[in-house]
Amino acid sequence: MSNTQQLEDLTTQVRRDILRMVHKVNSGHPGGSLGCAEFFVALYNEIMDRKDTFDMDGMGEDLFFLSNGHISPVFYSVLARAGYFPVEELNTFRLIDSRLQGHPTTHEGLPGIRVASGSLGQGMSVAIGAAQAKKLNNDSHLIYSLHGDGELQEGQNWEAIMYAAGNKVDNLISTIDLNGQQIDGSTDDVLPMGSIKEKFEAFGWTVVEIEKGNNIEAILKGIAIAKSKTGKGKPVCVLLKTVMGNGVDFMMHTHAWHGKAPNDEQLAIGLEQNAETLGDY
């Protein structure tokens, strides 16, 4: 896949998947999922160098770690549509006996998932470990990770941020989803964090900002810059400014849809705003 229109069509389909998945089980996290749809689509279909065998040994390809596991709907949809498992399996999201648990896990053997996440703040440490393993294996592929901005309130992140800079983990691109929202309100209201850019820079990271985090071309351009900064003795942080709930007007610019599913009427409106492109599961 290469042209922007195709990636945008896929993004629209992913949004439909997200809405339908959370609606069916009346639970899950649509807001953050919608906000990161473009990022996931770009990452899995354009940015990462992935093996087409879908084996999970972690060797000889770029790897991705989702730290804020609650946005599992977007992760599952993009993995399925990238070929990791049948798209029809999205029907089982959060149901009993499913591989698509509420939060992603390796425990049920779902291809594409490399570590369990959901309890926040742990993903960057895991990504750093995987990055160090790549170096030991003389594998020049990169490690990507995604973290919520609210998630940075967890202290373990700062242990990891300090370690990565201090030990020149420069094969790592950690993206922060800067949507400014968390469960109880805006991040500024819940716990003001000041400048995340300055914090990462103060810890010794290279920071790349993507102002239009819901624009495929802007993401591709920004990540290309980030990639060019790897291998230079510093870990790379991408600050991705996104809109929570992007693509569904009544879900945008609010924390209200962080962990709430749409009802039948709301689903219909959301789907109307995102017409079927590649076919529903």
Next chain:
Amino acid sequence: MLSTKREGLLKIKELIKQIPIFVGITMKTYTNTGNKDTRSGFGAGLTELGQTNEKVVALCADLIGSLKMDDFKKNHPERFFQVGIAEANMIGMAAGLTIGGKIPFTGTFANFSTGRVYDQIRQSVAYSDKNVKICASHAGLTLGEDGATHQILEDIGLMKMLPGMTVINTCDYNQTKAATIAIAEHQGPVYLRFGRPSVPNFTDEDQKFEIGKAVQLTEGTDVTIVATGHLVWEALEAAKTLNEQGISAEVINIHTIKPLDDAAIIKSVKKTGCVVTAEEHNFLGGLGESVARVLALNHPAPQEFVATQDTFGESGTPAQLMEKYGLNSASIINAAQKVAKRKK
């Protein structure tokens, strides 16, 4: 049927004479080849693994000397990760290193290896099925003078409750070294618990360490003593005294608390009819409760617990602490006498 009264008396006299001899002969004894700390056994095992297994990597949270990881660091600097005082990050990194096929050994004190990072172990290691070896020194009261902030007595319980986690508590230098080498071959998360003080080194130098396999140290008929860690030597000392008192004790060294060797425990208690469990850990959540469960399900029998009694520790020398909190051979002897009397 004996032919005469005299013959019968003679026979009884002979049998009485044989009893202490019989017990004395079968009571196998063990020699302390010199006191050594179990953490040095871990260090020696890790050094050997460094030479024999390229996949083994080690992580430490600012306690290289305490964990005896110096040699591994010196010999394999590229495979050694000093993470600083950041245990949560260490556990997460270890989980990540497995994704590239490495076998990570983390090293810090038992308290910081478990309680401090419980959720990291739970989600990133255990639930994620990662092949991480969590190696924990300075477990229990014998950490000594640093006091209760550092003396964890709850770690076996914390770790054994995690699905898929193997829990090992070794008894001496040789066994700790053997266990360290053995767990590298085991696929799956392991908690390896050892300690700070120098204690008798009495198990075989070239022993084969089998995860989940109980080691029967003495044969006995009156009471089973199931001990783990530093309490194993104390159990052997207790067995000697009990033997002199005419109580024949069967000592079982349980180095693996999970998975527990149910069959060995059931077999022994079926013979002796009662059990004493001995561990440097709270009686809640420890080896004793695991043994009680096995017996409740299979062969209910009287049990006494030599363990701390739902308390924190305190500062003191290891010997003073083990005496004050009832974790020595004297406590095991008392418990054995008590439990033997409780038999029907």
